[in-house]
Amino acid sequence: MALKKKTSKKAVKKxxxxxxxxxxxxxxxAAKAIKTAPVLRSKGSHVVYIDSRFFFPSESNLGYIDHxxxxxxxxxxxxxxxxxxxxxxxxxxxxxxxxxxxxxTEDMQFFILKKSIDHxxxxxxxxxxxxxxxxxxxxxxxxxxxxxxxxxxxxLIKDKYLYFIEVYGTGKPSEKxxxxxxxxxxxxxxxx
Numbered sequence: 001m002a003l004k005k006k007t008s009k010k011a012v013k014k015x016x017x018x019x020x021x022x023x024x025x026x027x028x029x030a031a032k033a034i035k036t037a038p039v040l041r042s043k044g045s046h047v048v049y050i051d052s053r054f055f056f057p058s059e060s061n062l063g064y065i066d067h068x069x070x071x072x073x074x075x076x077x078x079x080x081x082x083x084x085x086x087x088x089x090x091x092x093x094x095x096x097x098x099x100x101x102x103x104x105t106e107d108m109q110f111f112i113l114k115k116s117i118d119h120x121x122x123x124x125x126x127x128x129x130x131x132x133x134x135x136x137x138x139x140x141x142x143x144x145x146x147x148x149x150x151x152x153x154x155x156l157i158k159d160k161y162l163y164f165i166e167v168y169g170t171g172k173p174s175e176k177x178x179x180x181x182x183x184x185x186x187x188x189x190x191x192x
Contacts, residue, residue, distance in 0.1 A: 043192050045094075048086065050184045055081035055167065065172075070141075071101065071182035077171030081181055085112060085163035090191050093128075093155035096148045097185040098167070100133050103142055104177035108133035108169035110148065114161040128152045128163065143182055155188070 052072035057064050063075035074081060087093070098110050112128040115121050129151045136144040157163060167181045 043190055045187070045189050048186050048188070050083065050086070050165070050186065052081075052181045052183050055083040055165075055181060058082045058166065067180065071099075071180040073170040073172065073178065073180040075171070077173045077179075078169055079171065080166050080168040081170055082164055082166045085157075085165055085186075087157045087163065087186070087188060088190060089157055089159045091157045091188045092191060093151050093157070094149065094187045094189060096129070096187075098131075098133060098146045098148065099143060099182040099184065100146070100167075100180065101142050101144070101182065102133055102135045102179045103137060104135055104173050104179055106135065106169065106173070106179075108167060108179050110146070111166040111168065112151070112163065113166060114158075114163045117160045117162060128155075133167070133169075 053066065055064075055072055057074050057076075058080040062079050064072055064081065065075060066072050072081060093112075096110075096112070100108065102108055110129075110131045110133055113126050114128055115126060129148055131146065131148050131150075133146050136142075138144050165184065170179050170181060172178050
């Protein structure tokens with residue numbers, strides 16, 4: 001009996017037919033339907049919180065200590081923590097509330113400053129606001145708040161300037177005293 005050899009056939013998968021390109025009108029409609037959440041630029045009143053972890057020493061060799069929930073301080077007492085001010089041009093600062101702890105006998109200082117993108121700013125041009133953060137205690141954990149509502153140019157964030165926040169005098173001057181920043185609340189309006 002002769003054996004027949006079976007010829008094997010390989011199954012070849014056919015590629016799916018190419019999809020037709022979406023009509024241009026559908027693509028434009030889909031793009032219009034996608035809206036990003038307004039972060040800092042939608043018109044009206046807004047509040048932004050800036051955590052102490054956003055701040056770093058004004059000089060990199062000074063170092064800092066982060067107390068997680070409590071806040072941040074510089075290692076070297078009497079030096080500053082600084083951070084960029086994340087507001088868009090034409091925002092108007094209405095108020096700033098600084099949350100801090102100061103159990104020492106000396107004030108800390110709070111500044112919002114600006115420098116020009118294209119020239120050196122003399123004193124008088126750089127200051128947006130300056131205020132003191134006095135020693136204070138408040139049960140249960142000695143955190144206090146300082147409300148500030150006085151600003152150069154009515155609080156307007158101008159074009160071609162770089163704005164930043166500086167908190168001077170943080171640190172641990174003694175075993176029982178501490179001066180640290182917990183965070184900042186900024187209330188502003190955006191006029192576009």
